[in-house]
Amino acid sequence: MGKRVPARRRRRLYARALPLGLGLTALLVGGVAALAGRPESGPTPGAAAPGEEKPRSAAARTPPPSPAGSAGPSPGTPSRIPIPPDGPGTFTTARSAGSPVGSGGTLRRYKVQVERGIDLSGREAAVEIETILAHPRGWTSEGRHSFQLVGSGPSDFEVKIATPGTVDRICGAAGLRTRGEVNCTVGRTVVVNLKRWVLGSDQFDGPVTEYRALIINHEVGHRIGRGHVTCGGAGKPAPAMMQQIKGLRGCHANAWPYAEDGTYITGPAVP
Template identity: 80%
Template sequence: MPSHGPGDFHTARAAGSPVGSGDAVRRYRVQVEKGIALPAPEAAVEIETILAHPRGWTADGRTSFQLVASGPADFDVKIATPGTVDRICGAAGLRTRGEVNCTVGRSVVVNLKRWVLGSEQFDGPVTEYRALIVNHEVGHRLGRPHLTCGRKGGPAPAMMQQIKGLHGCRANAWPYAANGTYITGPAVP
């Protein structure tokens, strides 16, 4: 897995139907940094599946998403090497230290290291951790702030920075519980 890349991206040539029942559909593109061994169409399918999940952001009844390959988009999901993530996020004053992801401007920036390796704090499969990354960063695009553990032994909110520790919660990738309840906790000051 490369630690640095050229900073140029392939846009996935993949498009889907809108998911969710919200009136305003948020259109997004998936872009993968050139020179990494991750096919953009494969990443797009995985991200589309995450955003369409019944426990994802569409569970609020107001949010809808649509994967697009071209034309106007509300945001881009970029998967990039740690060095490129540091550059993009650092330009907005965020310190990612080659380790974490960020949301800046119209970009959700996913660190390839986390996409591939997950996090030691998250005891589930790496595919679930990928869902957490996407849900957390897209949550910021939706205006959601950072939260912390709401109840010891309960699921961690998707808006919790779980990579920094679970503080008594259980690892969780999804914003909503199976019964449709938003998983929340105290706001981070």
């Protein structure tokens, strides 16, 4: 294995790059031809029409900032909420909405949906995902992609957070084996396994909030046409499009597609 960045330093870097206190959408940075389904890595065929959460005021959307360097979860996302093995397969749409993030390219509108029966705030998850997609080291970095969170109306893709059993059914319908453990992208649906959203991964030594950034960057990467790659060399940051949960192969864990200097982090393609 290559030299790993100490967890303490990684937390400091993450705290500078992505504050855990999620603020108003107006304070965020900035403003698909879909791949075949990929495990670990949009609407699900036959999925029930989603419900909707009630909108809330801008003031209510503003949680207090977390201390710098905090590795705890974002507000509304306890680190150990219950993880039911299965759920009804119906979803509630977060009624959060924001301005476009990113400076150019194709604007993709997306919704965030949480499976019914999960003790997880859809609104808080939506703001967290919006913050990840607005990050300067995220997919907006190269100026080719922009994103907008919407709570109603047309959308280009959905991010569904679901129980392991529901993930297996959605992904399995496309011929993907998630085994109750991993995420996938199917058509225009990003499917996030609640188990990974809450617990992170043993292969990832950063805070769980940073691992959520990896989930979103990896799966949305598939939505914008990126395929799997592997480690680019011992001691280097693992690409966001690497299946890091399967092992780092000498790289060190990393959540972001781009380095701080704007370089795209990649490696050899995986067939």
